[in-house]
Amino acid sequence: MSKKVLVLAGDGIGPEIVAEAVKVLKALQDQGAIDIVLEEGLVGGAAYDACGDPLPEETLAAAKSADAVLLGAVGGPKWEPLPIAKRPEKGLLGLRSGLGLFANLRPAVLYPQLIDASTLKPEVVSGLDLMIVRELTGDIYFGQPRGVETLPSGERRGVNTMVYTESEIERILRVAFELARKRRHRLCSVDKANVLECTELWREVATRLSADYPDVELSHMYVDNAAMQLVRAPKQFDVMVTGNLFGDILSDCAAMLTGSIGMLPSASLNERGQGMYEPIHGSAPDIAGRGVANPIATILSVAMMLRHSLAAPDAASCVETAVARVLDEGLRTADIMTPGMRQVGTAEMGDAIVAAL
Amino acid sequence: MSKKVLVLAGDGIGPEIVAEAVKVLKALQDQGAIDIVLEEGLVGGAAYDACGDPLPEETLAAAKSADAVLLGAVGGPKWEPLPIAKRPEKGLLGLRSGLGLFANLRPAVLYPQLIDASTLKPEVVSGLDLMIVRELTGDIYFGQPRGVETLPSGERRGVNTMVYTESEIERILRVAFELARKRRHRLCSVDKANVLECTELWREVATRLSADYPDVELSHMYVDNAAMQLVRAPKQFDVMVTGNLFGDILSDCAAMLTGSIGMLPSASLNERGQGMYEPIHGSAPDIAGRGVANPIATILSVAMMLRHSLAAPDAASCVETAVARVLDEGLRTADIMTPGMRQVGTAEMGDAIVAAL
Ligand SMILES: CC(C)[C@H](C(=O)O)[C@@H](O)C(=O)O
Ligand SMILES: CC(C)[C@H](C(=O)O)[C@@H](O)C(=O)O
Numbered sequence: 001m002s003k004k005v006l007v008l009a010g011d012g013i014g015p016e017i018v019a020e021a022v023k024v025l026k027a028l029q030d031q032g033a034i035d036i037v038l039e040e041g042l043v044g045g046a047a048y049d050a051c052g053d054p055l056p057e058e059t060l061a062a063a064k065s066a067d068a069v070l071l072g073a074v075g076g077p078k079w080e081p082l083p084i085a086k087r088p089e090k091g092l093l094g095l096r097s098g099l100g101l102f103a104n105l106r107p108a109v110l111y112p113q114l115i116d117a118s119t120l121k122p123e124v125v126s127g128l129d130l131m132i133v134r135e136l137t138g139d140i141y142f143g144q145p146r147g148v149e150t151l152p153s154g155e156r157r158g159v160n161t162m163v164y165t166e167s168e169i170e171r172i173l174r175v176a177f178e179l180a181r182k183r184r185h186r187l188c189s190v191d192k193a194n195v196l197e198c199t200e201l202w203r204e205v206a207t208r209l210s211a212d213y214p215d216v217e218l219s220h221m222y223v224d225n226a227a228m229q230l231v232r233a234p235k236q237f238d239v240m241v242t243g244n245l246f247g248d249i250l251s252d253c254a255a256m257l258t259g260s261i262g263m264l265p266s267a268s269l270n271e272r273g274q275g276m277y278e279p280i281h282g283s284a285p286d287i288a289g290r291g292v293a294n295p296i297a298t299i300l301s302v303a304m305m306l307r308h309s310l311a312a313p314d315a316a317s318c319v320e321t322a323v324a325r326v327l328d329e330g331l332r333t334a335d336i337m338t339p340g341m342r343q344v345g346t347a348e349m350g351d352a353i354v355a356a357l
Numbered sequence: 358m359s360k361k362v363l364v365l366a367g368d369g370i371g372p373e374i375v376a377e378a379v380k381v382l383k384a385l386q387d388q389g390a391i392d393i394v395l396e397e398g399l400v401g402g403a404a405y406d407a408c409g410d411p412l413p414e415e416t417l418a419a420a421k422s423a424d425a426v427l428l429g430a431v432g433g434p435k436w437e438p439l440p441i442a443k444r445p446e447k448g449l450l451g452l453r454s455g456l457g458l459f460a461n462l463r464p465a466v467l468y469p470q471l472i473d474a475s476t477l478k479p480e481v482v483s484g485l486d487l488m489i490v491r492e493l494t495g496d497i498y499f500g501q502p503r504g505v506e507t508l509p510s511g512e513r514r515g516v517n518t519m520v521y522t523e524s525e526i527e528r529i530l531r532v533a534f535e536l537a538r539k540r541r542h543r544l545c546s547v548d549k550a551n552v553l554e555c556t557e558l559w560r561e562v563a564t565r566l567s568a569d570y571p572d573v574e575l576s577h578m579y580v581d582n583a584a585m586q587l588v589r590a591p592k593q594f595d596v597m598v599t600g601n602l603f604g605d606i607l608s609d610c611a612a613m614l615t616g617s618i619g620m621l622p623s624a625s626l627n628e629r630g631q632g633m634y635e636p637i638h639g640s641a642p643d644i645a646g647r648g649v650a651n652p653i654a655t656i657l658s659v660a661m662m663l664r665h666s667l668a669a670p671d672a673a674s675c676v677e678t679a680v681a682r683v684l685d686e687g688l689r690t691a692d693i694m695t696p697g698m699r700q701v702g703t704a705e706m707g708d709a710i711v712a713a714l
Pocket of ligand 1 (some may be wrong): 092
């Protein structure tokens, strides 16, 4: 039976990069490697502009009935004046929470072809291959109470709530332990247990669960130290697991270590194996519509989709190999361009990857 | 009239590094550059061990009546099993809040002599000079409600509260605007206003206040992007201002860009100009007691104290010049050692700086 893939291009460079990823999916379909049906939908600023809601009901319903969602990016200065409830980001957060996508996998991998793109010294980052597992449906992103209230004095006060239950912590930690098992057997759990009780509970649960994974070496690190260690010696890490807010900050920091965030995919999974796949970079409004954005992160997100939601691990490897081949051939989009390479646009890069499949 | 300086050595390498900083203060006293009275007190794990409380009443009282506090560092694995309320960190947090030290200044400066110590490429960090202004008495560090509660289902749930009032935000932003005025006139306010209402209020207040500082260029950045930009192009920043939690993470990341956190001081100020001064590195229990720790961050914290709380800006410059001279002479502690330099211990470094005064 065909699998259903919902394509949500979103804002900024979203439509351009998603178009290339769709080419890849269609090529695999033509080769008989997969059997999918593609649908399209609106999310983010594009959806707000069309119908006043960053996550229209039809979009959420279509996502729920899909096997996988491919998302470009949401947001841009145009919608920044809107209240939080109407912003493009609310569309993304609504999908995460509506689909229960609690496990966000964010690999930070350095491509040997792109080592010069990093701002870090080559010896510090060469061979970097770390995986950040970020909890995605809890924490201060969704905690209640929240909002801005007016005190009796007339002064206003902004409040958000960081909150985790034991079962939420356990669920994401098991995903991380399992992943570490398939990798280098090391898991670093990041918290602020010396100050925040919520993360003290996190640390306690992590420690308790580690008894079930004797083959995985668990360590704990405070979030401030983790931000330091990512800069000082990122190769010390295999899998890192943390909450939604710390994961947001650390995964972007880790991604930037590779120097090529235009290359990095992500997967957000729920308990039924449904997933949403998106590049970790944003909507880059400054370069939108110019055909220069790097589609590779989105194409590698398709590879993650093939592996995690479409049960097509061979097709996933094919896509990854095709990307590596095109890089070996010297093709580069502007963001990863270095002297001696051949600079290409979004569509040319997508076409080259399809040709290499 | 003499000024009173309370010395709190704390834990780990605290006593060793503070001893060298005290040598510097005494030398300045002998030269007639300052007129101070030194007192000592207990804080952190040392205080807990002595009297079961990481912040004894006498310590807080002595700090309140001092013009400045010099702090080494607190914490260590020995006290990690303790509940949050008894941990060494609580001593530090109690001082911050008890003295109302809302403005934490954390410079991240790259010493030209130490450019090789950075893990970043020289062109990315050479000349780096950024100042992080971190709010220090509010946010999720102190917000109520907090703690771990048991739900009717028997499951536990950890909660912390991120909270800021308009006046708290305004107070720290004014400090940051004033600092930017004395520097390169650029201020970047860091928040997560696309998701957290508390920081949406932060952004609104920052924007409103900017009308009072037309000579300062205010920009806003999301915290995840800020973590990226610190790695990508840290020299784009002059002054950054943010809340307590984001400041904790970003200032450590920024400090590590310089490659020598053993060099970086900090100041925490209240509205009356009282201040607490401490190195930004921690208690480094792994090297404690071995006489190898770098005392420079603590000695440069004394320079900040001279400038901000002891009204002795000339003496502050003297200390900074002495540190630079000793580095020029090639003296290095283990953490900043590079080939061709002369490696020295904690006391030898302190003595050399005193001699260079
Ligand atoms: C766009 C924003 C809401 C989102 C987040 O904060 O989670 C983004 O930064 C991310 O990391 O996917
Ligand atoms: C020790 C700890 C409580 C403290 C903090 O989180 O503020 C430290 O990390 C710092 O940055 O001064």
